[in-house]
Amino acid sequence: MFFSFLSRYPQIAAGEVIRESVPWVPSLGINASFLLDGLSLSFVLIISLIGAAVFLYAGAYMKKYAETGRFYVYIGIFMTSMLGLVLSDNMLLMFLFWELTGISSFLLIGFNHHKESSRKAALQALLVTGGGGLTLLSGIILLYQVTGSFEISSFYDMNGIITAHPLYPAIALLVLIGAFTKSAQFPFHFWLPNAMEAPTPVSAYLHSATMVKAGVYLIARMNHEIGGTPIWQDTVLLTGASTMIFSALLAFKQTDLKKLLAYSTLAVLGTLVMLLGIGSKLAIKAFFIYLIAHSLYKGTLFLVAGTLDHETGTRDVGMLGGLRKPMPLTAITAALASLSMMGVIPLVGFIGKETVYKAILELEYWGMFLVAAAVLANAFVVMVTLFVGFKPFWGKTIQTPRQPHEAPFKMLLGPALLAALGLLFGIFPDIFIASMLEQSAQSILSETLSLKISIWQGFNLVLLLSFVTLLLGGLFYLIRLTMSGQVVRMGMPAFMRPSAWYEAVLRGVLSFATIQTRFFQNGYLRNYIIVVIVTAVSLAFLAFYRSAEAVSVSPDFSITFYEGALAFIIVVATGLLINSRSRLKSIVALGVLGFSIGIVFVIYGAPDLGLTMFAIETLNVILFVLVLYKLPGFLKLSRSSNRGRDAVIAVSVGVLMTLTVLAASSFELSSGLKQYFAETSLPDGKGRNVVNVILVDFRAIDTLGEITVLAVAALGVVALLKLRADGGGR
């Protein structure tokens, strides 16, 4: 797959945009349309390349796990949806894939589902990214209201329209929150380190190289369409910068290899978002180089961390050392990737870092402050790299839980390949990335850039900054080594940590759900009915109140003898029903009521309805009598206050129905439906009984649905009754 997409490289590099579209749900404007341009191609290449390496690696790594089949299915789903995400041209389609990546990530983080921490981390990741997904969806829908289209490519010339629209701030913020949660930006960053519960190939693939970049991709993709305004750029810039600096600081206290890497990933994601926030040509260039470089080296380092875990049995940096002798190849791979991550000549990471500094220095207002922040953050990243890439391999040998030996071939090839690519890209940047970079940058800025990338740009301020970064990083490393014991206990007070806010919100939601369930669904059938009726009546009354003027009631009070007699019977039967002290009498009264109403239907020209009513009433009485056998003697169980309440509810329902009927008869129905059915019933439906023709022909599909529901309901009733009978219930 990687090579198949690679074959498109020359085409895209030449500035072409490939677009395929298949209508899917045309009535909603949802098309399965895909777009391949510079931006998506670079993501696609990253996804498929790292994916290949990870699959290869997992083949060996996952041997110790049970149910590896499931693992491959999940990760296959993820890879597909991730590719779909970056290739979609339709916002809703992209959202679908977006959610799919979230779900597969949930399944993969919780892969060790027998561990509570795994389950918790998986749920956390799902809730945070899922919540972000919802805001993204709202953003997409608002955007649709403004533009009338879901196709990203059709927004291309609409930047002016969108940004001038009053809904624009909402759209921008909603889309950005979605992107920030996915890419674990501050203050939503906490799920990413916890997601390290996943098997290492997953961490390498989803949580460093690809999925967390989906948010970055979204910002990059929408940058041209809805970006370019102060609110967009500043939010992106500030969020990126604060993520960068905070996560770098947090990395200081970690001891677990994967957590260290996770926090450095956060720092890099922050940097990437910040670069998009700067939005200058140079920043975009830096964005792409950094993106590619990071995917290459971070994927490698994660896989190396996995190898270490696999071969030695621990991921605690304090317990690893001197492994270069038993594992020479892994050591070289790790060293290559680490040098790239630290930004040392001549690896691609160096070019990345140089361009980042240069891009920041261009800024007028924030330049100096941000450069200081970036240097600091990168220094921490260097520290992390020293811990992950060098400490386990160099220095004196430490006894590990398992006797270390070189990793199997499959686990070496992937990381080694990625690391080597990092070196190649660094030495020959022009050949590999320059041309694609131009096209990618065009997708974001819609300007053609001619970018020159070279590894050596002479001695200047930027190079100096690189040296300062390395020195500071080394310094932090030494400090961290000497105070290894105390650091672990350092931490922020709980109220400062966003993860604590998450916990609080989760607890709140749960307890609210409990209270609400207790109130509405307390197990008394009576209360359910009251809740349903009261809600319906209040809503309907509200509607009447709102449209009170439109209803002009002019009832016709002239009644015939039959009508009067029927009304009398109905009133008497109702009175009997309410006051009766024997159940049988109530049921008979109810039957009388039903038959009278059936006669009303007949009088007013609905013989079908009347006929059905008679049949149903007959059966109803039989059913009631059958149920009656089982009930205890008729007692006056309800207190008079309850009866009063019931009476109020019943009367209000009655008043409401009367009002509804009066209102409905005071409107002239002009829909033409009645006439249409009356006219076409005989020629098209071959029947004179309009009601029946509607039921079995014009609206037959509704009827089919209804009878299916009926059948299922009957099954339910029978099952309930049989269950009681078999269980020897009352």
Next chain:
Amino acid sequence: MYSIILSTASRYLLLLLLIFSVFLLLRGHNEPGGGFVGGLVAAAAYALYFIANGIEAAKTVLRFDPLRIIAAGLITAIASTLPSLVAGERFMTAFWIDTGIPFIGKVGTPLLFDLGIYFLVLGITLSIIFSLAEEDRS
């Protein structure tokens, strides 16, 4: 409470009511009636028989398990939608054959559909009544 008059009468009434229900079903397309009412009347017929002769006798007369009748009805209704699919028309397009026989007249897929409703309603009502009655005895 066993009444010999009711018991004897119910045998004839059952037949009469069933014929009436089929009559309702067939004429439903042109006059008041239809599968739903027909099914209810048929169910009432069996319910009457059950009241007069008891649950076991009613079951024997019915011969089939009510749940099977539900299934048969649903399948019939769905089967009536298939000709339109086979003919490549839009789903549930009606097809008619003029038999020329008096009282029956034109026969078509809507009638089949109505027949499905008839059986379904019959099955549902009887399954509920029978379950209640059975639980009552145990």
